[in-house]
Amino acid sequence: MLKPRSTPTRELVGLDGLWRFAVAGTVPDDPWEGRLDTPLEAAVPASYNDLFTDPAIRDHVGWVWYQRQARVPRGWAGERIFLRVDAATHEGRVYVDDVLVAEHIGGYTPFEADITGHVRAGEEFRLTIGVGNELTNTTIPPGTITVAQDGRRQQKYLHDFYNYAGLARSVWLYSAPQVHVTDVTITTGVDGPAGTVGYTVETSAPAPVRVRVLDAAGAEVASGEGASGTVRIEDVTLWRPGAAYLYGLVVEVLDGREVADSYTEPFGVRTVEVRGTRFLINGEPFYFTGFGKHEDTPVRGKGHDDAYLVHDFQLMEWTGANSFRTSHYPYAEEVMEFADRHGIVVIDETAAVGLNLAVQGGLAGRAHDPTWSPETFGAATREAHARHLRELVARDKNHPSVVMWCLANEPSSSEEGAREYFEPLVALARELDPTRPLSYTAVMFASSRNDLIADLFDVVCLNRYYGWYVATGDLAAAETYLETDLRAWAERFGKPIIMGEYGADTQPGLHSVWDVPWTEEYQQAYLEMHHRVFDRVEAFVGEHVWNFADFATSNGIHRVDGNKKGVFTRDRRPKSAAHALRRRWKELGGRK
Numbered sequence: 398m399l400k401p402r403s404t405p406t407r408e409l410v411g412l413d414g415l416w417r418f419a420v421a422g423t424v425p426d427d428p429w430e431g432r433l434d435t436p437l438e439a440a441v442p443a444s445y446n447d448l449f450t451d452p453a454i455r456d457h458v459g460w461v462w463y464q465r466q467a468r469v470p471r472g473w474a475g476e477r478i479f480l481r482v483d484a485a486t487h488e489g490r491v492y493v494d495d496v497l498v499a500e501h502i503g504g505y506t507p508f509e510a511d512i513t514g515h516v517r518a519g520e521e522f523r524l525t526i527g528v529g530n531e532l533t534n535t536t537i538p539p540g541t542i543t544v545a546q547d548g549r550r551q552q553k554y555l556h557d558f559y560n561y562a563g564l565a566r567s568v569w570l571y572s573a574p575q576v577h578v579t580d581v582t583i584t585t586g587v588d589g590p591a592g593t594v595g596y597t598v599e600t601s602a603p604a605p606v607r608v609r610v611l612d613a614a615g616a617e618v619a620s621g622e623g624a625s626g627t628v629r630i631e632d633v634t635l636w637r638p639g640a641a642y643l644y645g646l647v648v649e650v651l652d653g654r655e656v657a658d659s660y661t662e663p664f665g666v667r668t669v670e671v672r673g674t675r676f677l678i679n680g681e682p683f684y685f686t687g688f689g690k691h692e693d694t695p696v697r698g699k700g701h702d703d704a705y706l707v708h709d710f711q712l713m714e715w716t717g718a719n720s721f722r723t724s725h726y727p728y729a730e731e732v733m734e735f736a737d738r739h740g741i742v743v744i745d746e747t748a749a750v751g752l753n754l755a756v757q758g759g760l761a762g763r764a765h766d767p768t769w770s771p772e773t774f775g776a777a778t779r780e781a782h783a784r785h786l787r788e789l790v791a792r793d794k795n796h797p798s799v800v801m802w803c804l805a806n807e808p809s810s811s812e813e814g815a816r817e818y819f820e821p822l823v824a825l826a827r828e829l830d831p832t833r834p835l836s837y838t839a840v841m842f843a844s845s846r847n848d849l850i851a852d853l854f855d856v857v858c859l860n861r862y863y864g865w866y867v868a869t870g871d872l873a874a875a876e877t878y879l880e881t882d883l884r885a886w887a888e889r890f891g892k893p894i895i896m897g898e899y900g901a902d903t904q905p906g907l908h909s910v911w912d913v914p915w916t917e918e919y920q921q922a923y924l925e926m927h928h929r930v931f932d933r934v935e936a937f938v939g940e941h942v943w944n945f946a947d948f949a950t951s952n953g954i955h956r957v958d959g960n961k962k963g964v965f966t967r968d969r970r971p972k973s974a975a976h977a978l979r980r981r982w983k984e985l986g987g988r989k
């Protein structure tokens with residue numbers, strides 16, 4: 398799915414701003430049929446939960462309604478007109494006046510509708526978007542709805558971040574010519590000093606296609622004819638971590654001598670490969686330093702915000718991070734494009750978090766139903782997972798920053814049924830994108846001995862909390878456990894290993910001369926212990942600290958106003974560990 402852009406043949410109108418807002422139950426059941434009768438307005442993009450003071454809105458389970466008027470520019474007569482929602486978390490229904498024009502399940506991938514037949518150039522229409530936030534065992538991520546004794550419906554879920562909902566990303570109206578480009582796929586290679594650019598273009602109707610490659614200064618460096626092919630860029634400038642370089646593939650659909658549609662897709666030329674225990678970018682070993690992140694800020698929840706985007710990347714650069722993982726769902730496309738432009742490497746994760754009935758919000762050990770069964774996570778869940786994976790790859794396939802897909806976070810990979818669940822998904826991912834390695838992050842109690850799926854993937858990504866959930870406060874014991882664990886994985890699989898998560902909750906301002914969990918010193922000592930071990934294990938190719946910043950979670954006795962494993966606070970102030978990481982990563986930057 399192409400990102401909407403303004404081009405010589407396409408126009409774009411942003412619909413962000415304040416929309417009328419109401420929770421289902423406070424308005425008629427078919428609120429799209431008229432003006433939403435509500436005193437509330439909600440900001441788009443933003444999760445709605447923290448905007449209002451009413452707990453009934455924050456904790457609402459079900460549908461909410463957003464509505465605004467929108468005007469089609471008068472110059473759009475004769476064009477096709479599309480409405481694009483970057484994300485409706487977790488389910489969206491779009492109405493143009495009285496007509497349902499789009500429905501979509503999955504809260505972190507975009508969808509659109511061709512609304513040409515329902516609107517007129519120059520005129521206004523009533524745009525209503527319903528957003529549902531319910532999670533079940535056939536949604537990705539999954540969840541369960543319970544009914545409390547007093548009748549309140551409550552959303553339960555197994556992931557450790559607050560179930561923010563709403564229109565957290567932008568909404569767009571755009572025009573495209575009648576015959577237009579509908580998709581572009583770009584894969585790149587290196588041939589001596591030249592770059593090879595394979596491309597495939599899809600169009601809304603058969604039509605001649607030509608492509609041109611422009612360099613960063615706008616000079617044409619290659620061109621080709623036809624809807625698919627390979628072109629060469631002589632003396633190519635590669636996209637490298639820390640040294641981004643982007644070309645543009647100008648795709649033109651022709652109508653005789655006229656250009657009917659023109660769309661430019663930015664791309665970088667680089668290769669990615671796993672060889673033995675090394676992760677290679679452009680044939681050179683790459684060592685990941687960085688974080689698992691979240692889209693999470695005060696008031697906005699998961700709402701995309703360009704100011705936080707810029708600041709977060711500044712802070713990552715300040716710490717010497719060269720990469721991050723989009724834990725635990727696809728991030729806004731603006732984030733991916735920023736990473737492309739700034740040479741930050743991304744592990745792109747699906748929203749498949751919580752496929753593990755043995756874990757709850759980071760705590761393990763409960764008696765539980767089998768994770769993989771028709772009653773829990775079965776064929777219908779896998780079908781939703783596959784659909785989501787297709788949408789993620791379709792959205793992010795052309796980003797040079799994305800070097801690996803992460804198919805799930807902490808699935809129950811040691812339980813019977815895990816292999817049957819994952820084998821088809823791995824095959825699908827390889828078919829959708831044969832160019833990028835695959836991983837999943839393995840939960841603490843998936844050991845090298847009992848894990849049933851790691852051999853299907855290219856890189857071993859481990860989430861480990863020795864010194865936190867296990868051997869709490871005892872870093873000496875934790876060091877031994879960690880090293881034994883990592884060495885066993887290295888030995889059994891012979892693949893590169895990345896620490897996908899390691900971290901300790903830390904209350905800023907709390908200090909001690911001893912190893913006391915929650916203090917700033919402990920977080921630092923905990924990370925330093927891990928780094929000693931990482932440096933001793935040959936197969937190690939990366940470290941992603943959990944987490945970049947503190948973030949909101951559901952309530953629980955093990956969470957103090959959210960998860961505090963951030964190296965930065967929720968308002969992005971450094972804890973002591975940030976300075977220690979900066980020293981290590983700045984030094985590593987030049988060494989590994």
Ligand code: GCB
Pocket residue numbers: 556557558725758759760806807860898943960962
């Ligand atoms: C994990 C999860 C992450 C949690 C983290 C924790 O293993 O992947 O979502 O937030 O542990 O802090 O418990």
